[in-house]
Amino acid sequence: MPVAEEAARRWDAWQKFSAGYPALPAHHFWARVRLDPEQRYSFEQARAEYESQPLIRAVYADPVLRERFGDDPVQFITPDRDAYVAEQYADVLPTWALLTLDGRWIEGGTHEYRAAFNAYLDGLPDTTVLARVLYHS
Secondary structure (H helix, E strand, C coil): CHHHHHHHHHHHHHHHHHCCCCCCCHHHHHHHHHCCCCCCCCHHHHHHHHHHCHHHHHHHHCHHHHHHHCCCHHHHCCCCHHHHHHHHHHCCCCCCEEECCCCCEEECCCHHHHHHHHHHHHCCCCCCCCCCCCCCC
16 A cells, blocks of 8 residues: 555654644634634734744745645644555545446545545455546536
């Protein structure tokens, strides 16, 4: 399982890299914007404060780190290693919708949907032909 192995390596590297540097996830700052009815705290200010955190500054300053850890690693690299690896593995195949062999159309985006998507595919006979379709409405 190369995806799971890479996710485990990424999680380990993030833990080592971020040790001792607390940071808040981006959604903390975006929530402050939404909760300010008078718009005194702007989106630009939220972005600047998020990006001013030493840990985030370090990630954003290095394109290799940013590509490896993403734009908001504090939120998306979960504290639980096994959960993070399972989530990354579950994200490999799912698309935004699934048309089952019995004609059900299922849409999702949550971790639970992705896990169910993978479980559905795993349960199909080995002779099943799958088609992945990109569609626009």
